[in-house]
Structure formats: C-alpha cells, structure tokens
Amino acid sequence: xxxxxxxxxxxxxxxxxxxxxxxxxxxxxxxxxxxxxxxxxxxxxxxxxxxxxxxxxxxxxxxxxxxxxxxxxxxxxxxxxxxxxxxxxxxxxxxxxxxxxxxxxxxxxxxxxxxxxxxxxxxxxxxxxxxxxxxxxxxxxxxxxxxxxxxxxxxxxxxxxxxxxxxxxxxxxxxxxxxxxxxxxxxxxxxxxxxxxxxxxxxxxxxxxxxxxxxxxxxxxxxxxxxxxxxxxxxxxxxxxxxxxxxxxxxxxxxxxxxxxxxxxxxxxxxxxxxxxxxxxxxxxxxxxxxxxxxxxxxxxxxxxxxxxxxxxxxxxxxxxxxxxxxxxxxxxxxxxxxxxxxxxxxxxxxxxxxxxxxxxxxxxxxxxxxxxxxxxxxxxxxxxxxxxxxxxxxxxxxxxxxxxxxxxxxxxxxxxxxxxxxxxxxxxxxxxxxxxxxxxxxxxxxxxxxxxxxxxxxxxxxxxxxxxxxxxxxxxxxxxxxxxxxxxxxxxxxxxxxxxxxxxxxxxxxxxxxxxxxxxxxxxxxxxxxxxxxxxxxxxxxxxxxxxxxxxxxxxxxxxxxxxxxxxxx
Amino acid sequence: xxxxxxxxxxxxxxxxxxxxxxxxxxxxxxxxxxxxxxxxxxxxxxxxxxxxxxxxxxxxxxxxxxxxxxxxxxxxxxxxxxxxxxxxxxxxxxxxxxxxxxxxxxxxxxxxxxxxxxxxxxxxxxxxxxxxxxxxxxxxxxxxxxxxxxxxxxxxxxxxxxxxxxxxxxxxxxxxxxxxxxxxxxxxxxxxxx
Numbered sequence: 137x138x139x140x141x142x143x144x145x146x147x148x149x150x151x152x153x154x155x156x157x158x159x160x161x162x163x164x165x166x167x168x169x170x171x172x173x174x175x176x177x178x179x180x181x182x183x184x185x186x187x188x189x190x191x192x193x194x195x196x197x198x199x200x201x202x203x204x205x206x207x208x209x210x211x212x213x214x215x216x217x218x219x220x221x222x223x224x225x226x227x228x229x230x231x232x233x234x235x236x237x238x239x240x241x242x243x244x245x246x247x248x249x250x251x252x253x254x255x256x257x258x259x260x261x262x263x264x265x266x267x268x269x270x271x272x273x274x275x276x277x278x279x280x281x282x283x284x285x286x287x288x289x290x291x292x293x294x295x296x297x298x299x300x301x302x303x304x305x306x307x308x309x310x311x312x313x314x315x316x317x318x319x320x321x322x323x324x325x326x327x328x329x330x331x332x333x334x335x336x337x338x339x340x341x342x343x344x345x346x347x348x349x350x351x352x353x354x355x356x357x358x359x360x361x362x363x364x365x366x367x368x369x370x371x372x373x374x375x376x377x378x379x380x381x382x383x384x385x386x387x388x389x390x391x392x393x394x395x396x397x398x399x400x401x402x403x404x405x406x407x408x409x410x411x412x413x414x415x416x417x418x419x420x421x422x423x424x425x426x427x428x429x430x431x432x433x434x435x436x437x438x439x440x441x442x443x444x445x446x447x448x449x450x451x452x453x454x455x456x457x458x459x460x461x462x463x464x465x466x467x468x469x470x471x472x473x474x475x476x477x478x479x480x481x482x483x484x485x486x487x488x489x490x491x492x493x494x495x496x497x498x499x500x501x502x503x504x505x506x507x508x509x510x511x512x513x514x515x516x517x518x519x520x521x522x523x524x525x526x527x528x529x530x531x532x533x534x535x536x537x538x539x540x541x542x543x544x545x546x547x548x549x550x551x552x553x554x555x556x557x558x559x560x561x562x563x564x565x566x567x568x569x570x571x572x573x574x575x576x577x578x579x580x581x582x583x584x585x586x587x588x589x590x591x592x593x594x595x596x597x598x599x600x601x602x603x604x605x606x607x608x609x610x611x612x613x614x615x616x617x618x619x620x621x622x623x624x625x626x627x628x629x630x631x632x633x634x635x636x637x638x639x640x641x642x643x644x645x646x647x648x649x650x651x652x653x654x655x656x657x658x659x660x661x662x663x664x665x666x667x668x669x670x671x672x673x674x675x676x677x678x679x680x681x682x683x684x685x686x687x688x689x690x691x692x693x694x695x696x697x698x699x700x701x702x703x704x705x706x707x
Numbered sequence: 708x709x710x711x712x713x714x715x716x717x718x719x720x721x722x723x724x725x726x727x728x729x730x731x732x733x734x735x736x737x738x739x740x741x742x743x744x745x746x747x748x749x750x751x752x753x754x755x756x757x758x759x760x761x762x763x764x765x766x767x768x769x770x771x772x773x774x775x776x777x778x779x780x781x782x783x784x785x786x787x788x789x790x791x792x793x794x795x796x797x798x799x800x801x802x803x804x805x806x807x808x809x810x811x812x813x814x815x816x817x818x819x820x821x822x823x824x825x826x827x828x829x830x831x832x833x834x835x836x837x838x839x840x841x842x843x844x845x846x847x848x849x850x851x852x853x854x855x856x857x858x859x860x861x862x863x864x865x866x867x868x869x870x871x872x873x874x875x876x877x878x879x880x881x882x883x884x885x886x887x888x889x890x891x892x893x894x895x896x897x898x899x900x901x
Contacts, residue, residue, distance in 0.1 A: 143877060181722055185715040201712050208716040212724070257787055267728035274727040275720075303715055310723060315731055322735045323742070329763055332732075332739040332747045337787065340751070340758040342766045343773065343889055350749055350761055350786035356739060357732035374789035377832030379763035380749065385879025441825065442796045449809035449820035450828055457824075457841035459880055464801065464829040465791040468777070468838040469871075471880030475832075492832045493791035496801075594795035616793035697797050706799040 137439045138454060141473030145431060148389070148477060149424065152396045156420060159397055160404020166312045167285040167305065168409070174311050181307055192298030195648025198286055199641050201302035202279060206246050206637065209275055213242040213268045217260075226261035227336040233259065240625035245272035247636035248280055248518055250362070250369025250488055250611035251602075251628055253619035257351040257372050262334060269369060270358050274318075277365025277519045278309035283640050284402055284520030285309075287527060290647030291548055292410045294655045299647045313398065314365055321394055322360035329383030332356040355380055363394035366518040368488030368611040376478070376491040377467055388474050388491060395487045399516035402523040410548050414666035419526055422671050423484075426515045426678070430504045431480040437500035438462050438476045443702055462501070465493030476501065483508035486518030488611025495589070495598065495614040499698035502614070503690060506601050509608040511682040512567060518609060524643045530665070531560040531646070533677045537663045537670075546662050549655040556649055559642045566642075568685040570607040570634045574627050575600050575689065583623035589616025592707030593700065597693035602628070607635035752890065759890070761786075765837040766886055771854035773889045774847050774866075777826055778808055780834030791832045805829065816846045838882035841870055855896065865891055 165171040172178075182189045193201065216223065217238040221231040233241065237254060244251045245268065256265065282305035289299045326332050331352060338350045355371045359381050362369055376382040376391060400420065407416015439461045441452030454460030454472065461472040470478070475492035482489050483505040494505050508515060514526045531547065535557050538545025545552040578584025578599045588595040601614040606628045613619070619628060664670060739747040750762040760766050765776045767784040782788035794801035808828035812818040818827075824842040844866045852859045869888040873879055 140873065140877065147877065181719070184722060185718045187712075187715050201715070204711050204713060204716040205719060208713070209720045212720055255788065255790070257789065266732050267724055270732055271724045271728040274731075275723055303719065306719070310727065315727065319731065319735065323738060326735075326739040326743045326747050329746045329750050331749050332736050333749070334736065335748070338749060338751065338758060338761075340760045340786075342760055343886070343893065344766075344768060344770060346767070348760060348764075348766060348784065348786050350751075350764060351789075352749060354732050354736055356747075357735040360735075361727075372789045372833075374791070374833040374835070377791070378789050379761075379765075379833060379835060379837060383750075383763050385874040389878050444796065444802050445805050445825075445829075448802060448806040449813075449823055450805060450825050451822045452825055455842070457845065457881065458826075458843075459840050460825050462796070462829075463825040464794070464805075465832045466829075467832050467836050468826050468840055468882045469836075469879050474879055490832075493793055495793040495795055496791060498796050502796075589793055590795040590798050592797055594797050597795070614793070614795075615790070616795065697795070701797050705797065706802055707797050 137435060138473070141435060144389070144473050145435070145477060148392060149428070151393055152400050155393070155397055156400045156404050159401025160408060163313070163401050163405035164408055166308050167288070167405070171312050177311060178307055182303070185303060187303050189301060189304045191301055193301050194297050195286070195299050195644045198299055198302045199644045202283065202640065202644070203637065205306070206279065209272065210242045210246040213245060213272065214238050216264060216268050217241060220261050220264055223261065223263045225263035225266065225334065228261065230259060230261050236622045236625040237620065240629040243629040243632045244611070245269055245369065246276055247609050247632045248276035248365070248367055248521070249606060249609040249632045249636070250367045251606050251613065251619070251632065252369055252611070253625060253628070255373035256370060262353055265358060265371060266354055270361060273358065273361040273365050273367040273369065274310055274314050275306070277314055277361070277367060278306045280518050280520030281309045281313070281398070282306050282520065283643055284523045287524050287643055287647040288406055288409050290651040291550065293651045295653070296651045299644070299651050314361060317364045318357070318360040321364060321390065322356040324390065325356045325359055325387055328387045329379070330356040330359055330387065331380045351380070362489060363391050363487065364398065366395055366399065366485055366487040368482065370489065376489045377493070382491055385469055385474060388470055388478065391489065392478055392481050395481055395485050395489070396516055398519045399485055399522040402520065406523055412548060412666060415548070418666055418671050419530070422674050423514070423516050423526070425675065426511070427480065427484050430484060430508050430515070431477060434476040434480050434501045434504040435473060437498045437504070439472050442498055444704060444706065447704065462496070462498050465496030467491065479505050480508065482612055483610060484515035486513040486521060486608060486610050488605065490612050493615060494601070494612060495616045499694040499701055502597060503694035505612070506597070506604055506694065507682065507686070507690070509604045509610050510571070510686045511678055513608050513610070514678060521609065528560050528563045528643070529678050530674060531556060532564065533674045534663060534665065535560070536677060537673060541661065541663070543661045546656060547665065549658070550650050550653050551656060556646060559646045559649070563639055563642045564681060566638050567607060567635065570631050571603045572689060574631055575603045578627070583621065587618040587621055587624055589618070590707065593693050593697040594707065597697065600689055600693050603631055606631045609635050752886070754890070760886055762887065763837055764835045768885065768889065771850055773892070774839070774844060774851060774885050776885050777836050777839060778828065778830050780830045782834045784835060786835065789833050789835055791834060792830045812846065816850055818846050837884060837886060839885055841866070841881055841883055844883040851892070855892065865895070
C-alpha cells in the first residue's frame with residue numbers, strides 16, 4: 137500500500153463530499169418541478185404522449201405506468217436483437233442474437249443491471265448498442281430515480297393520495313439530469329482518448345508485421361451514461377478495463393466520481409425535501425463509512441497479493457517502479473489502488489462497470505465486492521435505487537428501535553405501522569431469496585456446474601457472485617462463469633426482473649401508505665434519526681441483516697478459499 | 708373499464724429512443740469528430756502513412772530487439788477481443804502459468820526469482836494493456852541492449868523518456884508505453900543506419 141494510493145482514496149471522498157450539496161440542489165429542482173429551462177421540449181413530449189403532466193398518480197397508477205413502460209421497452213429490445221441481422225448500422229454484419237440471449241440481454245438493460253453474457257465487440261451491432269443499450273441506460277436510470285423521487289414525496293407529503301406522475305418524473309430525469317451530464321462527460325472522455333466513431337474496425341500492421349484489427353464504435357456516448365446512470369454495461373467485453381473505454385487514470389477517476397455523483401446527491405435531496413437535512417447527511421455518512429471500510433479491506437487484500445504467486449517468485453511488494461500485489465486481471469495504468477477503488481465503488485453503487493477482473497481478485501478482495509452488493513445496494517447504490525433501498529433499511533431500524541423502547545415507531549412524522557413494516561420486511565426477504573435459491577440450484581445441477589471456469593470454493597463464488605450481481609441489478613461478474621447458456625440466461629433474466637420490479641413495487645406501496653398519513657408531531661418518545669446513535673444502529677441493522685443472510689454462503693466460498701490459498705492449496 | 712397506459716408507454720419509448728439512442732450519440736459523434744478527431748478515431752499511430760497500431764492498445768512483441776508487453780490473454784493482443792484470464796486465486800493452472808512465466812524471466816532476462824515485477828508475469832484485465840511497469844522495462848534493458856548493440860545507459864534514457872508519470876501528479880501509476888518505446892527504438896536504429 138502506498139501513500140499515493142491513500143491520497144487517491146481521500147481525493148475521491150473529498151470530491152464526492154463537495155459535489156453532494158450542488159447535486160442535491162439540482163435534483164430538488166428537477167423533481168419538485170421548479171426547473172423549466174427545457175419546458176418547450178417537455179410539453180411537446182407530453183402532447184405526443186397525450187398525458188396531463190399535472191395529474192397526480194396514486195401509487196398503484198404510478199407502479200402501473202412504470203411497469204408498462206418497462207415491459208414495452210424490454211419487448212422492443214428483444215425484437216431488435218432478434219432482428220439485428222436485418223437492421224442498419226451493422227458494418228460487421230453480425231447476425232440475430234439467440235432467443236435466450238436476447239431475453240436475458242433485454243431484461244438486463246431494462247433492469248439497470250447490464251449483466252452481459254456476451255462479448256459486445258463481436259455480438260452487438262452499432263445499431264443495437266446505440267438505439268437499445270444507450271436508450272436503456274438512460275431510461276432505466278431515469279426509472280430508478282423516478283421511483284426514489286416518488287418515495288421522497290410519500291415521506292414528505294401529508295394526507296395526499298398521489299405520489300407524483302411517473303411519466304413526468306421519467307422525462308424530467310432524462311432531460312435535466314442524465315442527458316446533460318452524459319453529454320459533457322462523453323466529450324471529456326473523448327478528449328482523453330475514448331473513441332466515438334461509426335467507422336468499421338481499423339486494420340493495423342504491428343511492428344512485428346502481424347495484422348491487428350482494432351474494434352471501433354460509438355463508445356464515449358455509451359460510456360458516459362453507463363457511469364452516470366450506474367448501469368455499467370460496457371461497449372467492449374473488457375468493460376472499463378479496455379483502453380478505448382477508459383484510456384487514462386484521469387478518466388478512471390472521473391468514472392468513479394460519475395458513478396457516485398447522483399446516488400450521493402439523492403441523500404441530500406432527500407434530507408432537504410423531508411425537511412431534515414441532517415438526516416440526509418446521516419445516511420450519507422453511513423454510506424461513506426461502509427464504502428471506506430470496504431475500500432480499505434479490498435486495497436489491503438490486493439496490495440498484499442496472492443501468497444501462492446509470491447511463493448512462485450513474484451515480487452508482491454509494491455515500490456515506486458513495481459506495482460506489486462495481485463496484478464492478475466489488472467491494468468498497469470491503474471495499478472492496485474485505482475483498481476480496488478473502482479471495484480469497491482462499482483459494487484457498492486450498483487454500477488457493475490469494472491476496470492479490473494473481479495474473478496482474479498484475492499479471496500478477500502473478491503469477498504468485499506460480493507458483500508457490497510449483498511448488503512442490499514445501500515452503499516450509495518444505484519441512481520434512485522440506493523436511496524430507496526436505504527430508506528427500507530431505515531424503516532426496519534426505526535421499527536427495531538421502537539420495539540426496544542416499547543412505543544409505536546415514528547419516522548419523520550409518520551407512524552410506522554404493521555403494513556409499512558410488512559412492506560419493508562417483504563423487501564428485505566425477496567432480495568436474499570432471489571440470490572440464494574438459484575445459487576443453490578445451480579451449485580448442484582449439471583446445467584449450472586457446466587459453466588464454471590474454476591474448481592473448488594472459487595467455483596461456488598462464481599455462481600454466488602452471478603446471482604448476487606443479477607439480483608442486486610449490479611451487472612459486474614466473476615466473469616469466468618460462462619453465463620451464456622440457456623440455463624443461466626433464463627435464470628439471470630428472471631432474477632434480474634425480480635430483483636428490480638419485485639422491489640420497486642413495495643417501495644411505491646410504501647410511498648403511497650406514508651403519503652396518505654398526516655403528520656404526527658415529535659414527542660419525547662420519538663427516536664431521533666439525526667444522531668450518531670441512529671447512524672450506529674442503522675449500520676448494525678444493515679450489517680447484521682446482510683451477515684446473517686449471506687455468511688453461510690460466503691463461508692463456503694471466499695472465506696474457505698482464503699484459508700486454503702494461505703495454506704498453499706490449489707484446485 | 709380502464710386499460711393499461713399502453714399509448715404513453717409506446718410513444719415515450721419511441722421518443723426517448725430517438726432522443727437518447729440517436730440524437731445524443733449523434734451529437735457526441737459530430738462534436739467529437741470536430742474537436743478531437745485523433746482521439747475519437749482511436750489515437751492511431753501511423754508511420755509513413757501506414758497504420759502501425761493505436762497509442763492506446765498494446766501489441767504483442769516476441770523479438771529480442773523489442774521490449775515485450777505483458778503476457779497475452781487468450782485473445783493474444785487481437786483488437787477484436789478483450790478480457791482477462793478470469794482465473795481465480797486458487798486456480799492451479801494460473802499458478803503454473805505464473806511459475807513458468809517467472810522461470811522464463813529468470814532465463815531470458817536474467818531476473819531473480821522472488822524479485823520479478825508483478826505485472827511481468829500476470830495477464831491484464833483488458834488483454835490489451837499498452838503499458839508495463841518501469842521495473843519490468845528495466846529488467847528487459849539487458850536483453851534489448853544485446854540484441855540491438857545499443858548501450859544500456861542509452862536504452863535506460865530512452866525508457867525514461869517513454870515513462871509516463873502519474874496523471875496530474877496523483878492519478879494512476881508510473882508506466883512505460885511499450886509501443887511508443889519500440890517505435891522510438893526502430894527510428895533510432897534507422898537513423899544510425901543512415
């Protein structure tokens with residue numbers, strides 16, 4: 137571990153902390169309706185859709201609109217992928233995508249997961265990448281943000297049947313947040329070397345006279361939204377490790393900031409709109425603490441390297457000229473610190489973009505990436521998704537605190553009654569079920585075992601990671617697992633849809649229930665949610681819930697592997 | 708009877724598809740091609756009008772008179788594929804690959820087992836890593852010097868000239884650009900013949 141490595145960690149923390157307040161203010165303007173610079177475009181879109189933007193939807197209508205939009209856009213992508221061979225902008229003449237692959241990919245992008253069981257450069261045409269994946273990167277991100285905005289309204293409103301208008305939230309999130317941010321970021325990326333072209337692959341003659349074909353494509357535009365929208369689906373197979381996606385250490389830093397920007401801003405927006413800015417900062421700090429802990433653990437593990445490789449003559453001690461540590465599956469320009477920082481942030485924040493191969497991390501480094509997702513994507517989390525997942529944890533925490541003192545729990549002036557707790561419990565149960573049930577099935581059935589690239593406990597880790605990532609709508613992978621089989625494609629598709637929509641609907645229900653209530657004034661029995669004590673309690677609930685659920689599986693996977701590797705045992 | 712909101716869903720899908728899938732990438736393409744055409748088209752390096760590679764994409768070098776890139780992944784530095792080995796830390800095949808790579812460094816470069824730079828015997832994440840660490844390059848100087856008949860000091864100076872420092876003094880790690888270094892070696896050799 138180097139001083140410079142820690143400086144990079146510190147710089148990231150400072151940058152995100154400084155950007156949280158302005159981003160929050162911006163989000164407040166967008167979702168409370170006070171921004172209107174692009175009103176002409178908005179009104180034109182609403183007119184074509186024939187909707188009334190002022191109509192306030194109850195939670196059932198909001199959920200219905202969200203689901204209908206998602207189904208329609210997913211069907212469109214399925215059709216485009218199946219018809220790819222007949223569509224334009226396909227200089228490589230790539231053919232139709234197989235049915236199970238097309239289903240999985242359509243589900244993957246619709247759910248903001250971007251799990252990719254194909255290699256982009258040799259499977260997807262420019263047409264598919266542009267019109268489908270870039271579109272979903274924006275639309276799925278805007279959907280997550282809309283659901284979070286609806287929840288914020290539910291918490292902040294009094295005796296209101298409505299929680300906002302899904303169509304308006306979707307359009308405004310796209311026009312005022314995602315597109316402008318992506319536009320600027322894409323051009324910065326190009327300046328640094330990310331490609332943006334529609335030409336065919338370039339053929340070069342290397343210095344040793346060999347032909348090298350260089351994949352091309354409109355990469356920068358997809359790269360920007362892939363990060364801003366915490367999508368994570370790469371243009372190329374190697375994702376953000378590919379020099380055409382992430383050419384320099386500076387783009388790498390900006391990518392990490394871009395992943396955290398909107399999720400961090402949402403905590404500020406939440407604090408402001410529920411009239412408790414301090415509560416927003418408590419959530420931010422809890423997220424920041426969990427992120428720092430994971431990052432430090434990952435950096436420590438990767439910088440110490442793999443004892444098995446050290447025993448075979450690799451110098452794992454980092455110096456000013458030798459990266460040291462575990463460099464399998466990492467790029468020299470990033471080295472150990474920028475790789476572990478990226479891996480921690482991308483799994484914590486539900487992005488799933490990778491600049492190093494998590495499958496080749498040391499057992500403990502890999503454990504951090506997996507645990508980050510398993511804690512429920514609450515460590516900043518996906519755009520919107522991070523906030524609403526965290527609020528679910530807060531509801532559970534407030535409920536448990538209420539049980540301790542024997543009073544009806546209250547949260548920001550709302551009574552947390554049986555049905556609110558039922559919704560939060562449902563939310564907390566669906567997620568582990570969606571991970572552990574298919575993991576168990578795949579670990580015993582031949583169809584599941586056929587895809588493994590590694591034997592022993594690492595094989596189990598590959599399966600566990602895959603379902604963790606798909607259920608958490610993360611999209612990163614222990615990529616050795618061949619996820620392209622019909623078995624995995626089908627299961628992944630279903631798990632991703634469950635992990636997204638079976639969790640969004642309870643969130644909207646909660647928004648509706650809370651919005652209907654009036655506001656009870658604080659009393660001496662109200663448990664304050666703006667204190668350090670509350671933060672500690674919240675971290676405990678998150679850690680205990682995650683640990684109790686996933687510890688047995690993790691013990692058989694990365695923890696077992698850690699001890700075996702240290703004993704020199706190989707598979 | 709109420710029906711599901713199909714019409715707004717379909718129209719909005721269409722509108723957003725055009726806006727985000729056509730207008731946005733189209734605008735980025737046009738502006739990028741106008742402002743940064745070199746980068747937007749792949750930072751291609753040409754010698755005498757012939758494309759010899761990209762400044763961002765690594766190449767495979769096997770000859771003694773070139774500095775070598777990191778060990779190749781399955782794609783073998785073909786620009787149409789990318790990715791790492793995805794072998795886990797307890798994988799026997801990976802440990803064997805690393806062991807034989809270390810043995811090769813000891814044999815070919817005269818390195819010492821236990822002091823082999825970590826990037827020299829491991830595969831990158833992209834399989835296209837254009838860089839090696841300064842320690843890795845330093846170990847290769849003796850071999851290239853023998854093959855080219857250039858003094859080690861001259862080579863070390865050349866390596867230093869193609870070593871990129873941390874960006875803005877902070878970001879990333881110091882690294883040597885293999886393709887640019889080898890291009891410089893070739894042009895230095897050409898000057899000497901003349």
